[in-house]
Amino acid sequence: MNPSNITITPPPQGYKDFGNFLSNLLTLAFILAIIIVLFMLVWGAIQWILSGGDKDAVKSARERIIHALVGFAILAVAFAIAKLAGTFLGFQDIFNFTIPSPSP
Numbered sequence: 001m002n003p004s005n006i007t008i009t010p011p012p013q014g015y016k017d018f019g020n021f022l023s024n025l026l027t028l029a030f031i032l033a034i035i036i037v038l039f040m041l042v043w044g045a046i047q048w049i050l051s052g053g054d055k056d057a058v059k060s061a062r063e064r065i066i067h068a069l070v071g072f073a074i075l076a077v078a079f080a081i082a083k084l085a086g087t088f089l090g091f092q093d094i095f096n097f098t099i100p101s102p103s104p
Contacts, residue, residue, distance in 0.1 A: 019091070023091075023093070023094055023095065023096060026082065026094065026095065027095050027096075030075065030078075030079060030095070033071075033075050034072075034075065036071075037068050037071050037072045037075065040064060040065075040067065040068035040071070041065060041068045041069075043064060044061045044062070044064035044065035044068060045061070045065065047060065047061035047064060048061035048062070048065070079095075082094060082095075083095070
């Protein structure tokens, strides 16, 4: 093997937008979680309306609404922590959803 015939190829460029991928994934996860929380709130409200005064149905609806509100509070805290961590780590827009253009 002649050392002059060795060529070094650069690594593939597939991972250069990994930060954007994680940012998009985090944004989509939060959007999906908010949709689920809203669905649970509406479901609990409808369940409460349709309970007809049944104590067990009202209790179930109240618990569903409380669980949805607790989930929303957890989402708000997680959002604040992610935003704060992004600021400390130097990311300007950690929740900026972007569609990357294909690289040549």
